[in-house]
Structures are given as structure tokens and as C-alpha cells.
Amino acid sequence: MTKEKIDRINELARKSREQGLTDEEKREQTELRFEFRRGVVANLKSQLDNIEFVDAADDNKK
Template sequence: MEESRLARINELYKKSKEIGLTEAEKTEQAELRSEYIQAIRKNLRGTLNQISLLNPDGSVTELSKKEKH
């Protein structure tokens, strides 16, 4: 996520605490927060995909996404 978008999230947060936000700004804030959360999840998934577990018997198991039942 771009630094300018993170700065805008922080700017809207500060403004909401000081004087409040207009409806348009509230919508913008919600969209930016959603985008931020998606970026964090993508980053976390990428990190988890790089992890392998070493089993007691010496074999290596890669972490993978579990299927939902």
C-alpha cells in the first residue's frame, strides 16, 4: 500500500477525533481501511507460504492452506 494512502488513513482518523467526518469522508475512510486490511492479509499469506515445518523424524512439511469442511 502506498505511503500516501496510509497518510490519508491517519489524516482521516485524526480529523474524525477532532471535528468529525462528512459522509463522503466516512465512505473514503471505510474503503481505505478495507484496502489496508486486504494488503495486510496478502502480506501475511505470502509470509506463511514461505514457512516449512521440520518434523521430529527429520522430514519437512510445507504449510498449506487448509480446506474448509
């Protein structure tokens, strides 16, 4: 996700708290948040897929 999109999420969140959003802005906010979450989940999955477990008992045999 680009910095511009993250900035837009934050801008919409501020506007929502201060004065409310139009229906179009609410849709945009939902889409941007969904895209952000998708990226976070993909990143986490990638990190978890690259974890290698090492058995401590194997270290003691050396």
C-alpha cells in the first residue's frame, strides 16, 4: 500500500471524527481499510511461511 493511500485513510478517519463522511467517502474508507488489512495479512503469512523451527534437543547433540 502506498503512503498516499495510508495518508488518505488517516485523512478520512480524522474527517469522520470531526464532521462525518459522505456515503461515497464511507465506501472509499471501507475499500482502503480492506486493502490495508489484506496487505497486513499477506505480509504476516509470508513471514510465517518463512519460519524454520529448530529443535533445542538437536543443538545439545553437537
